[in-house]
Amino acid sequence: MSEPKLPTRAEDFNEWYNQLVLRAELADYAPVRGCMIVRPYGWALWENIQAALDRRFKATGHLNAAFPLLIPKSFLEREAAHVEGFSPELAVVTIGGNKELEEPLVVRPTSETVIGHAYAKWIQSYRDLPVLINQWCSVVRWELRTKLFLRTLEFFWQEGHTAHATFEEAEAETRQMLDVYTDFAVTEAALPVIPGLKSESERFAGADRTYSIEAMMGDGKALQAGTSHNLGQNFAKAFDIQFLDRDGERKFCWTTSWGLSTRIIGAIIMVHGDDQGLVLPPRLAPFQVVIVPIYKNDAERAQVMEAVVGLQRGLTASGVRVKLDTRDGLTPGFKFNDWEMRGVPLRIEIGPKDIAKRTVVLARRDRPGKEGKTCVDWDSLGAAVAATLDDIQAALLTRATAFRDANIHDVATYDDFKAAVETGFARVWWAGDAALEQQIKEETKATLRCIPLAQPGETGTCLMTGRPTPTQAIFARAY
RNA sequence: CGGGGCGUGGCUCAGCCUGGUAGAGCAUUCGCUUUGGGAGCGAAGGGUCGCAAGUUCAAAUCUUGCCGCCCCGACCA
Numbered sequence: 348m349s350e351p352k353l354p355t356r357a358e359d360f361n362e363w364y365n366q367l368v369l370r371a372e373l374a375d376y377a378p379v380r381g382c383m384i385v386r387p388y389g390w391a392l393w394e395n396i397q398a399a400l401d402r403r404f405k406a407t408g409h410l411n412a413a414f415p416l417l418i419p420k421s422f423l424e425r426e427a428a429h430v431e432g433f434s435p436e437l438a439v440v441t442i443g444g445n446k447e448l449e450e451p452l453v454v455r456p457t458s459e460t461v462i463g464h465a466y467a468k469w470i471q472s473y474r475d476l477p478v479l480i481n482q483w484c485s486v487v488r489w490e491l492r493t494k495l496f497l498r499t500l501e502f503f504w505q506e507g508h509t510a511h512a513t514f515e516e517a518e519a520e521t522r523q524m525l526d527v528y529t530d531f532a533v534t535e536a537a538l539p540v541i542p543g544l545k546s547e548s549e550r551f552a553g554a555d556r557t558y559s560i561e562a563m564m565g566d567g568k569a570l571q572a573g574t575s576h577n578l579g580q581n582f583a584k585a586f587d588i589q590f591l592d593r594d595g596e597r598k599f600c601w602t603t604s605w606g607l608s609t610r611i612i613g614a615i616i617m618v619h620g621d622d623q624g625l626v627l628p629p630r631l632a633p634f635q636v637v638i639v640p641i642y643k644n645d646a647e648r649a650q651v652m653e654a655v656v657g658l659q660r661g662l663t664a665s666g667v668r669v670k671l672d673t674r675d676g677l678t679p680g681f682k683f684n685d686w687e688m689r690g691v692p693l694r695i696e697i698g699p700k701d702i703a704k705r706t707v708v709l710a711r712r713d714r715p716g717k718e719g720k721t722c723v724d725w726d727s728l729g730a731a732v733a734a735t736l737d738d739i740q741a742a743l744l745t746r747a748t749a750f751r752d753a754n755i756h757d758v759a760t761y762d763d764f765k766a767a768v769e770t771g772f773a774r775v776w777w778a779g780d781a782a783l784e785q786q787i788k789e790e791t792k793a794t795l796r797c798i799p800l801a802q803p804g805e806t807g808t809c810l811m812t813g814r815p816t817p818t819q820a821i822f823a824r825a826y
Numbered sequence: 827c828g829g830g831g832c833g834u835g836g837c838u839c840a841g842c843c844u845g846g847u848a849g850a851g852c853a854u855u856c857g858c859u860u861u862g863g864g865a866g867c868g869a870a871g872g873g874u875c876g877c878a879a880g881u882u883c884a885a886a887u888c889u890u891g892c893c894g895c896c897c898c899g900a901c902c903a
Contacts, residue, residue, distance in 0.1 A: 352864095361897080380894065436902070457903095490902060491827065498902070551903095559903090571903060610903055641862055680863035698862055708862085716863090792899095826903095 353688070355622045360566040364617060368495045371625050371689045373612065381493035381500040385609070388689065391633035393503065393609055397483065399535040399631070400505060400607065403527045409479040409507060414461050416484075417452040422460035425585040429459065432552020436488040438500075454487040459553065459578065459604055462508045463586030470600060473512050473592045477520070481507040496613035497570070497826050504608035510588060510600040514579070517601035518556075521577040524605040525558045528573035531607075536615055537628040537743040538562050539751050540572055541821060543797025548781040551604075555579035561796045561821065563751040564617035567771040569796045569823035572614050575605035613826070618747050625690025626712055628743050629736040634670035636662060636732060637691045639682045641698030654702055658695070658728060665729050667736070687712060692739045693732060713739050713746070755821070764810060768793040768824055776807035777820035783811045793822045 353370070354362045368374050373389030376382075385393065401411070417440060424430045438454040441447060455461070466478060485503045493499050507524060511517040525542050532538040540560035550557040554576035562572045582588070583599040592598050619626040629635050640655050642648040655671060662669045670691070672682050679696065686694055696708040704722075709731060711719035723731045754771030758764045767773035768791050777798070784795050798820050809816045 365896080376895080378894095432902095486903095488902070492899095492901085502903075504903080574903070606903075608903060639862095643861060647861095676861090678861050678863080678865060680861085681865085682863095684864050696862070700862075 353622065353624060356565055356620070360617075363620075363622075364613075365495070367616060367620060367624055367688075373616075373625075374495045376495070379500070381490060383495050383499040383501070385503070388633055389612065392612060392615075392627070392631060395631045395633065396535070396611060397505070400527075400531055401481075401483075403531060404481050404505075404507065407479075407523060407527065409481045409509075412480050412482055413484065414455075414458050414465070414482055416455055418455050418458075418461045420451040420453050422464065423453060425460065426553045426581055428581070429553035429585075433457070433488075436490060438487045438489055455484075456486055456488045457604075457606070458482070458484075458486075458506055459508065459582050459602075460586070463582045463588060463602070466508075466510050466600070466602070467586050467588045470510060470588055470590050473590055476510060476512045476590060476600065477516060478510040479507075479520075480509070481505055494613075494826075496609055496616070498610075502608050502610065504606050506604060506606045509603045510583070511602070512590065512592065512598075512600070514601050517579075517603050518577050521556065521558060521575045521603045521605070524603070525560065525573075525575040528560050528575065528605070528607055532560055532562070532572060532611075533744065535628065535630045536611065537630075537740060537747060538572065538611075538614055538618055539744060539748040541797060541799050543799040543821065545574075545797055546781070546784060546795045546820075548784050549795060551576045553578060553581050554604075555581065558800075559797055561823075562614050562618060563754060563772060563823075564614070564826065565620065565750075566617070567754050567769075567823075569772065569821075569825040570610070570614050570617070571796070571825065572611050573605075573607035576603060578602045578604060619743055620690070621715075623684070623715065624688030626743065627690035627692060629692040629740045632690065632692050633668065634691050635668045635736055636693045636695060637670045637672055637686045638695045638697065639672050639679055639686070641679045641696060643699075647699050650702055651697060651699065654725075655697055658697070658707070658725065661729055662732060665733070667732055683710075693735055695728075695732075709735060711735060711739055713742050759808070759810070761810065764793075764822070765791050768822060772796070772821050772823045774819055774821055775810040776816050777811075777818050778809035778814045778816035779811045787811070787822065791822075792824050794825055796821045796823050796825060 353366055356363045372386045374386055375384040377384050420439065423433060433456050437456060440452040470478060483505045485501050487501045490498050490500060509520050511520060529540055529542045532540040540562045542558065542560050545557040545559055551574065556577040557574055559571045559574045562570050564570055580599040580601060582602050588600045589597050590600060616625060638655055638659060640651045642651045659669050659671050690712065692712045694710040696710060701707050705725045706722050707728060709721050709723050755774055756767035756771060757774050758767050764773045764775060788794050798818060802819060806815050806817045
């Protein structure tokens, strides 16, 4: 049961987040440090995310498969940048069945290596290409500092792995999946993300190019919400993924990988949540509508419940995810607050007064208090619910976009830059290198989040080098 | 992994300084009255005081080690 008060976001954004995750029953701490239990309400949200993404993966020709959890340690070592990037955070199994293993096994931190091994066996000819496979699984990275959903030792995600005959095809795939992520984030999660290219220093270990979608949280910090990598021929060469091409020549494949994790739940919380708690986008919410019946005695209860069950059946039949709150002994006021904390987009209040008029009260989560309440006839309830859910979905995106745009600052001086990253994103002309990024990071804690795909098509003066450049970059402090 | 803070019924915490055998509020269960924005009264159940050593006649309290959580750094999706 929920406690009366959550810290406000302005008071302590971190504490607001930590308490909300627990109280909304999205997740809980596990007995092992840094691990997370995803509770049914959180998992239902993840299932809706999975369904929305999986639909898009299938529509672009991908198939799901399952690759093993354990990977020979030597596999990680075959790709130089990959092992350098991942070895500090590997969990290693050295004993099996009470015996020391001949070769240690790592718990997958990501699956490029085992999948590369399989692809080398499966791919012989250009006719075998492209290979387009995705898997839903969890991976383990031994992180030092963890936070529920944002960074845990084990996290749930999907990882897509594809192999192609040419660089151009691989690049097109990489960009296509970035577009899929962008579309998912905007359409389903109402997250106005910025798709862009990562700088060399932020690139995935083993990739030639890394793209990401970056989102702005409610405190102005950035969160990488999904990534898509063009791996070039790096893994193909490390795992000998070759094919015989039309021209009779043996060539290395071009591979990609792309992933999106339960971290996106953290983004949804921190972008849409308010001081009352979660605000879930209708398209992903486990419950889109909660019905709170109101009554004073058994006679009223019977009367109200009869009406409520009918209304619920109608809504469910039209495809709306409805929760009926039948808990006894709790006041309506308590239930209102409880479901608001859990982020249900729309609430139906129905009591004796409504029964008499054959109406209900509809309350929108995105508009607090009386302002968000309307009175609706039973006959038009289905249409009103559908329309209002759509409206909430759109309103969340509009609000988040306005917030983001108001907190992206175009800056031309380093002083303005420092001020900008205190509260939001800094957008700058950029011709710098990894050393300058490092310097900026040390001095301001801000990192180059991405070079947005959408560029102004003009030239400007680089913030640090003073050189003319056609490129703008986004810097921010990040989770 | 470095610096700081904190671990006492499910939750928030008091008690620790000055050792003497564990408390409050909320939550839970039961009963009655309540129920349109976080209900009231009454009763009941629930704690090897994070774990392990040590000091002591006696440890929640003192000492040491370990574990975990939170915050700040470095690392990262």
